Amino acid sequence: MNNLSLTETELQRLLKVYVSLVLAVAISLYLLHMLLGYETLTAAWRAISYGLTCVTFLFGIFFKLAWRSPRIARWMRRPMVHGVWRGTLSSDFHQADKSPLQIPIIFVIRQTYLTISIESFTKSQEGESKLEALIQNGRTEATRLCYVFELKRLYQGENKLTTGAGDLRLINDSKQLRGHYWTNSPTFGELQLELISRECDGVDCYEIAERKWPSTITKSS
Template identity: 30%
Template structure:
């Protein structure tokens, strides 16, 4: 499930883009109608309301297709849309506070992959380790206009079914996006009282069809990235 999450300045840009698209569409229709009216191809003209109705409908369709279907796979496209591009496959490590017993040593860092799908309207994340996978319920990118820092924040659901378990864990993460959208680092929390740190590095912004730890690992190996 993907929710539409927009900051106020993004909503304003979207409204102005929509108005401009409607005006451009209406102007194009009027020009075509004028050209055709000078020939024998057209005998009747469209009313103002018909022109506006068609322009609004076509503009909504264009926005829906362009901004909701096409993923932000390029930095230049992210800059054009004022959206940091974090689409693609990420590899990193997770440092967890989990201990089976209080006196146990901390767990060693855990290898983890993020697979992020990002459009203008929505963003989703799947994470994979060797033993677990999770999927986002809600995710967004937030930019602080005062500090110019940009964070990726998400709420996720982790389902455990192995070893006779039947448990759902909810958690959240907050990662700072740095180095020209090629690194993320931050913290995560879960409702099972565990927390930890996450460090991620971009592997491939254009990666497709990653659905498991093995497929993520295979994709990285194909790129000769350690």
């Protein structure tokens, strides 16, 4: 089950809209049922039940799909990070007589209005987020994606689990993510990502992304 990624203000705004819509639909249905000759209690019960069901169903569709429309997302002031992102991980880890590591990386971010999940893939490592937050600064309108992650390294017989945190800023009309990460290895590095698709279905490893978008992956290799 994903954690909610809404701020307290966003959640309060959402609850107000939900309650207002339920009341509006319930009152309309109540008046309609009264005109049709239903008893008062029956009309009230049916109106409330139908109002809750209808608004909850519509909200479910909205949370999953509709809000991803760029116009609706802007109207709701909810930044959109959903999609497949590609770029480069630059790490301070280095070996003697070798340059610091620069590794092509893929991020798959799945977002609903309420939740966010992040997967990362390189040729030798897989990572997933355990805690996520999409933070907006009301004064500067800056947006940051912050997350805690676990990283699995399965390479040449090695089986290693690393934990860490990332802090990325959403820039360039929501088309780029740029920032830093830290791990308990300990290592520190920089991430630069750009959006290549809003379609995440079926992308569950680096090789799949490489086959689907070969030209963009090659650019960051």
